[in-house]
Amino acid sequence: MNHVRCILLCLILLAACSPEVDNTKQDDSRGDDEVIFSDDGYEVYKENSCISCHGDRLQGASGPPLLDIDLTADEIETIIVNGVGFMPPQKLDDEDRTALVEWLSER
Ligand code: HEC
Incomplete structure (x- = not known):
């Protein structure tokens, strides 16, 4: 009986530990950098x-x-269309503007 409990406990601990290892890998933002600047929006x-x-x-x-x-x-899109302060309005076609706004709002 005790052995079974011990094995169960070990399995639970293992299961609890392994996702943590994966998370630290995903948090490594160095890899993301390449993705960010090869995006359509960029x-x-x-x-x-x-x-x-x-x-x-x-x-x-x-x-x-x-x-x-x-x-x-929405605010980014308005700025691109109308300009703001010293920034002149930017003429983009709808498709490009959507990709750009999406990309920028994720930065
Ligand atoms: C001629 C230079 C110039 C160009 C070209 C330009 N911007 Fe700007 N942009 C500015 C300036 C200057 C500001 C600050 C305006 C102010 O607040 O007076 C600004 C502000 C912004 C802001 C607001 C930033 C904030 O923190 O409030 C966004 C978003 C932005 N620009 C996006 C773009 C995008 C996207 C493009 C291309 C489609 C672009 N800009 C092209 C000069 C430029």
């Missing part, structure tokens, strides 16, 4: 003039950095 960002004012890694240049911006997808 292509749009690069091919339109965003990159010249906001930097090749969204770090900012003459425009502010676009990393961790506190804006919803």
Whole structure:
């Protein structure tokens, strides 16, 4: 009886431990970096003039950095369409704009 309990306990512990190992692997954001900058949204960002004012890694240049911006997808879209402050409105076709907004709001 005791042996069975011990084996059960070990199995439970093993099961509880293994997902943790997987999580630490997923948290390694270095791998993500490549994915982020090979995304369709980044292509749009690069091919339109965003990159010249906001930097090749969204770090900012003459425009502010676009990393961790506190804006919803709708707000970002409005900014692209209407411009904001010193940023002129950007003309993109709908498909490109959707990809770009989606990509940016995930940064
Ligand atoms: C001519 C330079 C220029 C270009 C081109 C440009 N921006 Fe901007 N952008 C700016 C400036 C300057 C601001 C800050 C405006 C202000 O607040 O006065 C800004 C602000 C923003 C903001 C708001 C940031 C915040 O934290 O509130 C977003 C989002 C943004 N730009 C996205 C884009 C995207 C996407 C593109 C390309 C489609 C783009 N910008 C092209 C200069 C530019």
